[in-house]
Amino acid sequence: MVLNFEKEKLVTELKKLKPKKVLVQLPEGIKQNASEIAEIIENLNIEVVFSGETAWGGCCISPQEAKNVGADLIVHFGHAKFIDIDFPILYMEVKDELNLHPLLQKSIKHLKNFKKIGISYSIQHKHDIDKIIRFYENEEKKVILSGKKGRVKYEGHIVGCQYSGLKAIEKDVDCFVIIGNQFHSMGAAISVEKPVVLVDVYNDKIRDMDGVREKILKQRAISIQKLKDARNVGIIQEEKLGQQFGTSEYLVDKLKEQDKNVILITMNELTPDKLMNFYNIDCFIVLACPRIPIDDFAKYEKPMVTFKEALVALGMKSWDEILKIGII
Ligand code: SF4
Numbered sequence: 409m410v411l412n413f414e415k416e417k418l419v420t421e422l423k424k425l426k427p428k429k430v431l432v433q434l435p436e437g438i439k440q441n442a443s444e445i446a447e448i449i450e451n452l453n454i455e456v457v458f459s460g461e462t463a464w465g466g467c468c469i470s471p472q473e474a475k476n477v478g479a480d481l482i483v484h485f486g487h488a489k490f491i492d493i494d495f496p497i498l499y500m501e502v503k504d505e506l507n508l509h510p511l512l513q514k515s516i517k518h519l520k521n522f523k524k525i526g527i528s529y530s531i532q533h534k535h536d537i538d539k540i541i542r543f544y545e546n547e548e549k550k551v552i553l554s555g556k557k558g559r560v561k562y563e564g565h566i567v568g569c570q571y572s573g574l575k576a577i578e579k580d581v582d583c584f585v586i587i588g589n590q591f592h593s594m595g596a597a598i599s600v601e602k603p604v605v606l607v608d609v610y611n612d613k614i615r616d617m618d619g620v621r622e623k624i625l626k627q628r629a630i631s632i633q634k635l636k637d638a639r640n641v642g643i644i645q646e647e648k649l650g651q652q653f654g655t656s657e658y659l660v661d662k663l664k665e666q667d668k669n670v671i672l673i674t675m676n677e678l679t680p681d682k683l684m685n686f687y688n689i690d691c692f693i694v695l696a697c698p699r700i701p702i703d704d705f706a707k708y709e710k711p712m713v714t715f716k717e718a719l720v721a722l723g724m725k726s727w728d729e730i731l732k733i734g735i736i
Contacts, residue, residue, distance in 0.1 A: 409610070411438065411532075412503040413485065415448055421498050422452055427481035429455035430498075431474040433463040435486040438502065445485075462677060465567060466490025466559075467650025467697065469497060470676075488531045488561040491650045504532035504609070508587070511607055512543045515585065515614045518605050519549065526581035528554040528566035528574060528596065530588030533609070537564055540587060552577050554584075566592045568699050569653070571599035571734045578602055590615070595699065597621050599734040624702065628735065631691075631701065634711035635721035638690035640669045642683075646696035647676050654695045654715025662722045680707050693718045698736050 422430075432445060442458050449456040457477045462468060466487035474482050474495065482497045489499045519525060525544060529537055541551045553564030555576035560567055566574075568591055574584060583603040586593040593606035597617035604617040635641065641663055643656045656672055663670045671689070675682055678696050683689075692712045694701045701712035716735060719725040 409437070410505045411441070412505050413441070413445065414500060414503065418445075418448060418483075418500055419452065422449065422454060422483075425481055425496065425498065427454055427479070427496075429457070429477070429479045430481045430483050431457050431459055431477055431479035433459045433461070433468065433470075433482060433484045435463050438486055449483075463487075464697070465569075465650070466499065467569075468648050469493065469495075469650055470648065471495035472647075486531075488565060488567075490559055490561075490567070493649055501531050501534065503535050506536075506609060508533070508536055508540065508607070508609065509543070511609065511612060511614070512540065515605060515607050516547055518614050518616055519547075519583065519585070522549070522582035522603070524550040524552065524581045526552050526554055526574060526577045526584045526602075527564055528584065528586050528588075528592070529564055530566055530592055531561075533587045534562060534565065536587075544585075552581055566596070568592060568595050569697060569736055571595055571736055574600050575734055591699070591703070593617050594620055594624075594703070595736055598624050598702070599736055625731075625735070627705065628702065628713075628717060629727070631705065631711045631713050632717050632721045632727075635691045635693070635713050635718060638668060638711075640671075640689050642671050642673050642686055642689040642692045644673045644675065644678055644683075644692055644694050644696060646678060647674060648696070651696040653698050654718075656695060659693060659715075659718055659722070662724065666722065680709070683708065683710065686710075702736065 446456050467490050484497055485500045486502045488501055544551050555573035556563045557573040558570040560570050560573055574596055578600050584596055585605050586596050587607045589610050593604055597604040597620040606615040608615055660670050678700055694712050695715055698714040701714050716730050720727050720730055
């Protein structure tokens with residue numbers, strides 16, 4: 409990984425915005441660069457405080473944390489803009505400067521049966537997308553970028569909770585190529601029916617995601633059944649402003665109609681230890697990041713479902729309807 413923080417852009421934007429004090433949010437992989445970033449900001453006579461909280465995505469925005477430390481701007485590194493809120497945020501997308509050519513070449517044998525490929529990239533590779541398209545076109549592939557839908561910021565851009573851009577082009581492509589990491593390709597594999605190939609830039613390999621969809625969907629069906637059978641249900645909401653997937657009011661009435669006891673639980677970030685003592689709860693509905701129940705279910709003692717899955721368990725949507733729009 410060769411990360412480019414776009415120092416010049418950071419300096420230009422900060423000079424324009426003129427904050428007195430900033431709260432900087434860094435994804436885990438970039439926290440090691442905090443001192444370097446602090447130096448750039450402090451050289452502009454701006455005070456800086458780093459958030460020690462996690463920043464998994466552009467969803468992890470906390471204006472309250474900024475206000476608590478007296479910051480008048482949040483500088484969020486590593487993700488594209490995700491939500492609009494009434495607090496100033498400077499998103500610094502960060503480029504990963506790699507030579508992707510050898511890896512793209514390796515991908516060709518995995519794509520030999522496909523003529524039309526749908527491409528999505530994680531934000532660190534946006535600056536390479538023209539080269540990537542040219543590469544595949546030279547290999548006589550027709551390339552279509554996934555659509556700019558919902559919370560994604562650019563055509564072709566992928567985030568872990570929004571796959572409608574891939575679904576929008578699914579009928580026009582033979583397969584999908586994801587330039588990024590396993591997290592994004594796994595979400596794609598669950599969301600679309602066409603084959604998904606991961607160009608895994610972090611492990612320097614190509615991975616066919618065959619079989620992932622069937623395996624995960626089977627597991628999801630089991631969790632949905634657990635909610636149907638549950639007597640005591642906990643609905644979890646996170647305080648992160650970008651992680652509001654579904655509304656509790658809607659679910660509470662339906663759960664009560666079905667003779668279930670319901671409690672609402674709020675927290676800054678969902679982790680297994682925080683649920684341990686809610687031992688009377690049979691199943692949790694997670695209104696935070698939908699990838700937690702899907703990807704991390706094995707880390708939790710009790711079953712968990714997403715908002716969409718809860719709608720299926722409560723008979724408000726059919727499983728087929730959810731599959732059609734995408735389970736994430
Ligand atoms: S909600 Fe989850 S998948 Fe979506 S951006 Fe945030 S961390 Fe990523």
